[in-house]
Amino acid sequence: MADGGSKALQPKAKAEVTIPAEQMTPGLVFTPAVDIFETEKEITLVADMPGVKAGDLNIDLRENILSLSGDVKSPEKSDEVDVLREYRTGKYSRQFTLSQVIDQSKIDASMKDGVLRLRLPKIEAAMPRKIAVKAK
Amino acid sequence: MLWRRTTGWPAWAWASPFDELDRMRRQMDILTETFSTGLPGEPIAGVFPLVNVTEDKENYYVRAELPGIKADELDISVTGDTLSLTGERRLPAEEEKAQYHRREREAGSFSRIITLPSQIDAAKANASCTDGILTIVLPRSEQAKPKQITVKTS
Numbered sequence: 223m224a225d226g227g228s229k230a231l232q233p234k235a236k237a238e239v240t241i242p243a244e245q246m247t248p249g250l251v252f253t254p255a256v257d258i259f260e261t262e263k264e265i266t267l268v269a270d271m272p273g274v275k276a277g278d279l280n281i282d283l284r285e286n287i288l289s290l291s292g293d294v295k296s297p298e299k300s301d302e303v304d305v306l307r308e309y310r311t312g313k314y315s316r317q318f319t320l321s322q323v324i325d326q327s328k329i330d331a332s333m334k335d336g337v338l339r340l341r342l343p344k345i346e347a348a349m350p351r352k353i354a355v356k357a358k
Numbered sequence: 359m360l361w362r363r364t365t366g367w368p369a370w371a372w373a374s375p376f377d378e379l380d381r382m383r384r385q386m387d388i389l390t391e392t393f394s395t396g397l398p399g400e401p402i403a404g405v406f407p408l409v410n411v412t413e414d415k416e417n418y419y420v421r422a423e424l425p426g427i428k429a430d431e432l433d434i435s436v437t438g439d440t441l442s443l444t445g446e447r448r449l450p451a452e453e454e455k456a457q458y459h460r461r462e463r464e465a466g467s468f469s470r471i472i473t474l475p476s477q478i479d480a481a482k483a484n485a486s487c488t489d490g491i492l493t494i495v496l497p498r499s500e501q502a503k504p505k506q507i508t509v510k511t512s
Contacts, residue, residue: 232406257449257463260457261456261457266452273489297488297491299414305412308408309410335427336425
């Protein structure tokens with residue numbers, strides 16, 4: 223919500239992935255919170271993936287399935303001992319099925335402060351075109 | 359599944375058998391909570407942001423996941439043994455014409471006070487934000503540091 227600045231944030235436990243495919247790698251996998259919005263020209267996806275570096279992020283678009291996954295390296299040193307643990311850490315993974323045809327060559331992704339911003343431009347043919355009717 | 363959840367966290371390092379007992383006790387706590395609430399180790403009520411606190415001989419480390427928050431939007435202060443963390447998460451306004459399919463990310467203000475197990479040297483505390491994870495390093499005060507005592511041999 224862009225406007226509701228004064229609302230107090232409530233803590234939310236991270237949602238663990240509920241199986242699009244069985245996980246073979248050890249560790250926990252979470253679904254990142256996302257915003258998806260669409261304009262005439264493009265679809266934008268914004269995802270919260272704290273702890274993921276740009277290099278550890280995988281974005282894959284195959285057929286109509288967009289998959290995001292990000293690896294998180296533990297920031298803790300090995301000699302640190304737990305005092306309090308309220309959130310869990312693990313990988314992020316999520317898949318979307320896109321309804322529009324995306325121009326694969328123009329996809330643009332940026333990662334900043336743990337927030338991924340993915341721009342998926344629609345292919346020319348999928349853009350709405352206004353047809354002017356000439357009156358005689 | 360449960361076993362993986364309770365033990366799959368980064369390996370604990372223990373220095374003495376008591377640390378190991380302590381760790382077991384904590385895991386038992388998580389288990390009891392799991393049976394009574396059905397959620398392993400999840401907070402039932404709490405204050406944003408959720409934090410993980412760890413310690414070593416010199417420092418306490420307080421970590422919180424705050425994606426998209428810049429360091430200057432945070433207000434961190436330390437007195438004695440308490441750490442206070444306030445700030446606001448703003449999401450930039452998008453184009454007006456944009457039609458939302460999903461809106462899961464939230465904005466809002468937050469404020470949290472954490473009491474640590476011992477006194478902190480406030481002058482040497484420092485905080486950093488990388489990839490959306492805030493790390494606050496709080497050095498223990500000189501009195502609170504464990505001291506090595508060497509036995510003299512005459």
